[in-house]
Amino acid sequence: MNHIILSEQINNNNMKKKTAKKIIAFSIIPLFVIASVTIFAVFSINKSNKPNGVGGLETSSVPEFSQETDNSSILNDEINLEELIETAPEDKTEEETLFYQTYRVQPGDMISYIADEYNITQDTIISVNNIRQSRLIQVGQYLKIPSLPGILYTVKKDGETIEQISEKYSIDAQKCAAVNISFAGKELSAGETMFLPGAELDWVTRQEINGDLFHKPLRARYWLSSAYGWRNSPFTGQRSFHGGMDMAASQGTPIYAALDGVVVATGYNATYGNYVIISHHSGYRTLYGHMSKITCKKGNFVYTNTKIGEVGSTGLSTGPHLHFTVYKNGKTINPATLIN
DSSP: OHHHHHHHHHHHHHHHHHHHHHHHHHHHHHHHHHHHHHHHHHHHHHHHTSOSSOOOOOOSSOOOOBOOSSSGGGGOSSOOTTBOOOOOOTTSOGGGOOOEEEEEOOTTOOHHHHHHHTTOOHHHHHHHTTOSOGGGOOTTOEEEEESSOEEEEEOOSTTOOHHHHHHHTTOOHHHHHHHTGGGTTSOOOTTOEEEEETOOOOHHHHHHHHTOSBOOSOOSOOEEEEOSEEEEOTTTOSEEEEOSEEEEOOTTOEEEOSSSEEEEEEEEETTTEEEEEEEOGGGEEEEEEEEEEEOOOTTOEEOTTOEEEEEBOOSSOSSSEEEEEEEETTEEEOGGGTBO
């Protein structure tokens, strides 16, 4: 009998210990949850207080600036950190006020990201900073950021007025006059520069700067055998300037027009072999050389999906490739900066 009673007492003690452990466990869990929620809340509050996407001059003190009397200084390619961030006159509304601040390009920045951050357009940053190739902005470069979206405009001829310019760019003439108060109500002189609030670049200029104007004339696999610029001639070994880009590809690879236009010349040349020249808008022409076959005629209007010939090795050539040249108003420019 005593053995049975002792066994029951041991079982009761074990049950009490298990119950106590459960009570302690269920007591600790809510405390752990409350502590976790508190830590998360504190972390979230601290994180939310940190500014997102802020660019700055990263100097040890606040930069000082000097007062500007007009907008002409913002055409300078180099940014003087002593320039004024223009202050708002008391008689202008906030949306009519034009002032500038500076932004230092950070790793990973693109013009589109910066424009969104400051609620302006990509055209604004491109125009105000005189950017010629948007893909080539550099980390550490300083950009001028105006308070309003718009572009810079240089007066083309004497006698232009704000009203005429505003009509041309489909913007509000009164707002334009308010921003450019020193030019309001008078005829302008060629070379004067003003800021056009709300205006945009024309599509050709935008595509030029963004490197999206031309399509690649070869759609098949190729490799760049010779870039645009100075090189040692493969024939004489002497330093010479290469006015296009050589795109090496298999014999017979189709060649397409890089931009819509009119074929103005076809033929054979001792240097370029079988060649085609196409005239495009805005003063552009393209030349395609060393073709094995020409599949278009002078006077044809061609599109970017029009086959104009095939890759070959005619003329002065070391093997099958396409020589591709882009002319702007008669001068060669680097095709690599214009093709997407």
